[in-house]
Amino acid sequence: MSSIEFRKDLFADERDDTLKEIGKPTIRQDILGHVTGRSPYFDDHLFDGLLHMRCVRSPHHHARIRSIDTSAADRMPGVRRVIRPEDVPNNLNTLLSLINFGKDDEALLQGKKVAYVGEPVVAIIAETERQARDAVAVVRVDYEVLPHVLDVEEALEPNAPVVSETYPNNTFDYHDLYDHQKLRFGDVDKGFAEADHIVEGRYQMSPIEQAPTETCGAIAAPETNNRFVCYTSTQALFFSLGTTAKLLNMPSSQLHFIGGTVGGGFGGKVDSLHEPLAVLGSKLTGAPVKFTFDRAEEMQVGAPRGAERWFIKDGVMNDGRIVARQFTGFFDSGAYTRLSSYAIIKGTGHLPGPYSIPNVASNVYCVYTNRTPATAMRGFGITGVDFSIECHMDKVAETVRMNPIELRILNSYRDGDMKAHRRLAKNTALIECCQVAAGKAKWPISADAAAQSSLQGGGGDRAIIPETVTDQAGRIGERRRSKIPTAPGEGATSKGRVAAGSSVAPIVAVPPQRDDMVIDPSRTGHRKAGAGPAVPPVQATPQAPPRYTPPTPAAPVQTIPSYTPPPAAPVVQPSQPAPAVQPPAPEPYQPSEPFQKGIKRPGVSRFISGTRRR
C-alpha cells in the first residue's frame, strides 16, 4: 500500500473522476460575479476613513537628488503623512532576491539618484485623492540632471552614463562573472565555414505595455490583531507579501494579503510596487490607505515588456539545412533588474528555437538604460526571440529559394534530439503544426514534407552533444565544486557554485578558443577598483565592454587568439587571507588527447562537466 491513500469511496456518488473535459466548454467558476458586478477586485472593498496615497515622481530620465523639501506639503489641507525615502525601513530590494538571484538595486522611494521618468521619490497620504495630488504638486525636489542613455547598445559604450551603481557596467552579472548569459553548443565558426550561405539579420521590438483595464493598486488597513490586511491586484500574492516583509522589515506573519481577483494583468502586476507603500502608509497613519496607479501612471511608470534587439547569423546549406546559428541579444531591462535577468535565462534555454541545429552560440546581455524598468508579460524572454527567429527563417527560405514551411519542417526538432541547452527534446510537434498550418492556409507543401513526423527521424546522431568550444578553464559556463566560495570575496561553502575560470587551482585545459570566451574581469562590475577583494590595481582601469560588431561572413575557423592570463582569480582560499597575487599562468595548450566527436564515456551522464565538455 502506498503511503498516500485516496479515499475515493467518500462521496463516491458525487465524484466524477473521468476527467473528460477536453472538447467541451466549461463555464468559468467566477463568471457569476463578473456578470453581476460583484467580483471583489482590490478596490471593491469599502473602508471608513480611507486615505489616499500619491507619489512625487521623477520628471527626468536620470538625475541626482540634491535635496527634497516637503515642508510645504506637510502644511497642505488634508495631508496626514509625508513618506520620505528614509522612512522606508529597508529601502533596497530586487524582486528576485526572494529566490536569491541578483543584487538589491531598487529603492521603494528613491532618495539619491533617479534613473527613469516616473521613479517615485516621496509618497503623500491625504484624506482625498485630490488633496494628495495637490500636496504632491508643492513638493520641491532639487535635481542635478545627469546625462542619460536610452539605447541598449549605446549603454554598452565605454563612456555611457552609469544607470545603476549596483551594476556599473550597465549589464547584469551572470554567475557573478559574465556580463551576459552564454550558450555554446558545438562550434558555430566551423559551421559557418562549411555553410553554402550565411544569412544575417537584425530584429528589434519595442517595449509593450500590458495595459490592463484595472490599474495596479492595493489597499492596506490595520487589523485588530496587530496585523495589516492588504487587498491587492497582484498576480503574485506571495511575491508581493515577501517583498513587503523585506522592504518594511516586518515578519510576514503580520501581513494578511488578499488577492486573486485581478482586472487583467498579463504580467504587469507582479512587480509589487504598491503593496509595500500601502502597508507602510497604513502603519504610519493607523488608517486604511489606498495606493493605485492612475491611467497615465499605468502607461508611463507601470513596467512594460522590455525591448529586445537580436542579431542572428545562420549558416545554411543549399538544401536548406541550417548548420550553425549564432545570436547576440540585448534585453532592455530599463533602470532596474526586476525580471529581465530571469527572462534572459529562460530565453537562452529556448534557443535556437524549435529547430535541431548542430552548432549554436549565443551571448545575451541584460542591459540597463534610463527607461522604465521592464518586467513580465505573456511569454517574456521567448516572444521577442521567437519573432526574430521566425522572421529570420523566412529570410533563410528566401536565400535558398525554398518553401518556408518546408524549410521549417526540414530543420524542425524531433523527439529524441539534443537541444542546445542539453536536454532531450520530448513531445515535439512543430512538424505537425506546420502541416496543419499549411493545410489551413492552403499553402502547398511537398509530399515528402507532408509525410514527415516528429516521432521519427530524431535521436541517434542527433542526440549527441557535439564538441563544444570552451573557455580557459575548459568550461562554457558555471559548474559545481565542493569547498569553493560561491562568489568572489564571499566565504567558502561546502557546495558552492563557482563561475567558469575563477578557481584558484589552475585547471589545465584548452586555452580559450574564441576571444569572446576570454573572461575579462574589467567587464564585470564587482571587479572594478575597490569593489572586489582580489583586484590587482593594474586591472582597475575599466575597459570597454564588448560592442556588437557584425561578424564577418563565412569566417573560417579562427586562429586561437593569444591568451593573456586572467588577473588574480578572485577566489579566496577558505583557510588563507586573500593574497593579491597573479595566478599561475595556464600552461600552453597540450591536449592529452585530441578532441573527438561523439565520445561517450560508459556509465557517465553526458551532462556531467568534464574538462572538455561534450
Place this chain on the structure above:
Amino acid sequence: MVKTPIRFTLNGSETALFVDGGANLLDTLRRGVGDLSPKYGCGQGTCGTCTVLIDGEPHLSCLTLAETAEGRSIETTNGLANGAELHPLQKAFMENFGAQCGYCTPGMLMAAKALLSKNPNPSREEIVEAISGNICRCTGYEPIIDAIMIAAGQLRGRVA
C-alpha cells in the same frame, strides 16, 4: 469643502447623499452609495468600464459630475438582475464566454442594454458600434458580440 445634497433614483431606489463640489458620479456611486459595480479604468473617458445608464442613455460616470445626476434615473449592473433571476444579457455573457477577468463586463453590459432597449434587433455592425467605447483586454470582442446577439434574440422571444 462645500457639500451639495443630491437625490437620484439608483436602480429603482430613491437615493440621497451629500457630495463634494467637483465629485464625479463614479466615485459617488462607488464610495458614496456603495454600488461597486461600475469600475475605474482610466478616469478620462476612454475605456468605458465605468459606463452607467442615466435616463436610459449610456454615460461615462468618471466624466459625469455627480451634481448633474440630480433628479435623474441611474442604472448600473448591480440592478440588472431581477432578484435572483439574471437578465438575459447576463446569462448570455455567462454561457458564451463573454468575460475572462470580468473588469470590463459591467460597462459592456450597460452599453449592450442601452442598445437593445432602443434597437431590439441589432446587426453585428450595430453591436460593434454600440460597444466601440468599451475596451476589453482579455476576452476579445467576438464572444461579447455573440453574447449580445444571443441575448437580443431571447429578449425578442420574450416580448413576442
